[in-house]
Amino acid sequence: MDPEPRNLDAKAANATAVAASCHVVAVPYPGRGHINPMMCLCHLLAAHGAVVTFVVTEEWLALLHAADAVPPPAAVRLRTIPNVIPSEAGRGADFPSFLEAVYTKMGDPLERLLDELDLPPAVIIADSYLSWAVAAGNRRGIPVALLVTISPAAFSVLYHFDRIPSHLLSLVAVSDHVAGEEFLGQWVPGLISFRLADVKSISMATTLKRALESANWVPKAQIILFTSFYELGPRVIDSLRSELSCPVYSVGPCIPYMMPQVNKSIPCSGNDVDYFSWLDSQKERSVLYVSLGSFHSVLESQMEEIAMGLRASETKFLWVARGNSPRMQEVCGKSGFVVPWCDQLRVLHHPSVGGFLTHCGWNSILEAIFAGVPMLTFPIAWDQPLNSRLVVDEWKIGLSLKEELRKDNIVGRDNVAMLVKRLMDSDGGVEGKEMRRRARELQRASLKAIEEGGSSHGSIISFLKGLKQCKN
Numbered sequence: 001m002d003p004e005p006r007n008l009d010a011k012a013a014n015a016t017a018v019a020a021s022c023h024v025v026a027v028p029y030p031g032r033g034h035i036n037p038m039m040c041l042c043h044l045l046a047a048h049g050a051v052v053t054f055v056v057t058e059e060w061l062a063l064l065h066a067a068d069a070v071p072p073p074a075a076v077r078l079r080t081i082p083n084v085i086p087s088e089a090g091r092g093a094d095f096p097s098f099l100e101a102v103y104t105k106m107g108d109p110l111e112r113l114l115d116e117l118d119l120p121p122a123v124i125i126a127d128s129y130l131s132w133a134v135a136a137g138n139r140r141g142i143p144v145a146l147l148v149t150i151s152p153a154a155f156s157v158l159y160h161f162d163r164i165p166s167h168l169l170s171l172v173a174v175s176d177h178v179a180g181e182e183f184l185g186q187w188v189p190g191l192i193s194f195r196l197a198d199v200k201s202i203s204m205a206t207t208l209k210r211a212l213e214s215a216n217w218v219p220k221a222q223i224i225l226f227t228s229f230y231e232l233g234p235r236v237i238d239s240l241r242s243e244l245s246c247p248v249y250s251v252g253p254c255i256p257y258m259m260p261q262v263n264k265s266i267p268c269s270g271n272d273v274d275y276f277s278w279l280d281s282q283k284e285r286s287v288l289y290v291s292l293g294s295f296h297s298v299l300e301s302q303m304e305e306i307a308m309g310l311r312a313s314e315t316k317f318l319w320v321a322r323g324n325s326p327r328m329q330e331v332c333g334k335s336g337f338v339v340p341w342c343d344q345l346r347v348l349h350h351p352s353v354g355g356f357l358t359h360c361g362w363n364s365i366l367e368a369i370f371a372g373v374p375m376l377t378f379p380i381a382w383d384q385p386l387n388s389r390l391v392v393d394e395w396k397i398g399l400s401l402k403e404e405l406r407k408d409n410i411v412g413r414d415n416v417a418m419l420v421k422r423l424m425d426s427d428g429g430v431e432g433k434e435m436r437r438r439a440r441e442l443q444r445a446s447l448k449a450i451e452e453g454g455s456s457h458g459s460i461i462s463f464l465k466g467l468k469q470c471k472n
Ligand SMILES: O=c1ccn([C@@H]2O[C@H](COP(=O)(O)OP(=O)(O)O[C@H]3O[C@H](CO)[C@@H](O)[C@H](O)[C@H]3O)[C@@H](O)[C@H]2O)c(=O)[nH]1
Pocket: 032, 033, 034, 036, 149, 150, 291, 293, 294, 295, 296, 320, 340, 341, 342, 343, 344, 345, 360, 361, 362, 363, 364, 365, 367, 381, 382, 383, 384
């Protein structure tokens, strides 16, 4: 299937003009994995006639205006608050300080900006981690919709976290205790395959306290929006719908399928060809795309084992290695093409790409599903082990690299090579073919969800119709 942008402007022309005078104020959490899906949602709302004020820090405004960034449509107006938080460039070095600043410094400037707006907002769409945005809306009588950028299942885990016995969490935190195999579904409604061990990275995270505070604000919001689509996890959505008193909509996948293509050429270390030209020269479904996220880092020794395992598998690969690309190109040798950044959704749709080694950020998972590409999972932090469980055990469209951890917590090169062969189907087994078939099924479901009459399309229309100040 081709990755060309879908023309939503044309679609919206004959779609319901429900939002002709609807002003939406979007307040994303300041991080790539949050700003991207919020922007995608705003593109969609603009295509349905809404006017959007998209609020970011001055630093993020510059990033959104960078040469290779897709410019937002005219109906999405970017407005800034000052740089009251540490820079995006080094936030990983002291994440607790970054997080504290997000929670304590951004609320006041947002309140001032809200009071200066020329158009009255019909709704504030705030990232579900930003409780101060809910407070700001409540104080002004503006409805607040929370945009959840993690999976509905991970959201439900946070929302019901106090139901999970803390003594069991403590046992699992200190060792691979047998309690780790307990099913989470006994405490969190709607979950099937998840185990207690899957929430270890959440229960031990420095971010947990703040995330649970945000979960306490959920009942003070008027609407919940998921970046997922309903068919991906109907049980969890249904159970949240029956429990929460506000409308719950799945409007995704909120990924950039509608964005026009801009500047596909990105300089690649050690390579003088464009990575799309390189992909064009490879055999169909022969390339593994490797990206381990935009934020969390992996031990250098682990990176080297992965690189050596990929070489041993004799599979061609395209690797996004951010700051480390010259070094990784050296380690990877000739079978790999290393880039600092790429246009991920278009890469996943390239006919040469047959698999995705991913850290399991939720946006990456949604993008892989939309492209129908099976995954090799390497979850690093937070919600990612839960997402890996969905991919491997619930949807059966991937394999987990972490099942094969050595005693030193590293996945060795032999296991990497073996799993890559299984995923890419180069060992001739039926397993790879089956995963591919199921991945295509989910891809079809994601396409159906966004089409007219599909579940996400219907949810967008219901969401806009429900806003009193929008014409309907
Ligand atoms: O070379 C690249 C690499 C990434 N991306 C994009 O960057 C985004 C990355 O998002 P995601 O896959 O969700 O990863 P993170 O940025 O790590 O996401 C953070 O936010 C997610 C949503 O809340 C969580 O699920 C993750 O655990 C958390 O790390 C995706 O849209 C990718 O397409 C590119 O366009 N080019």
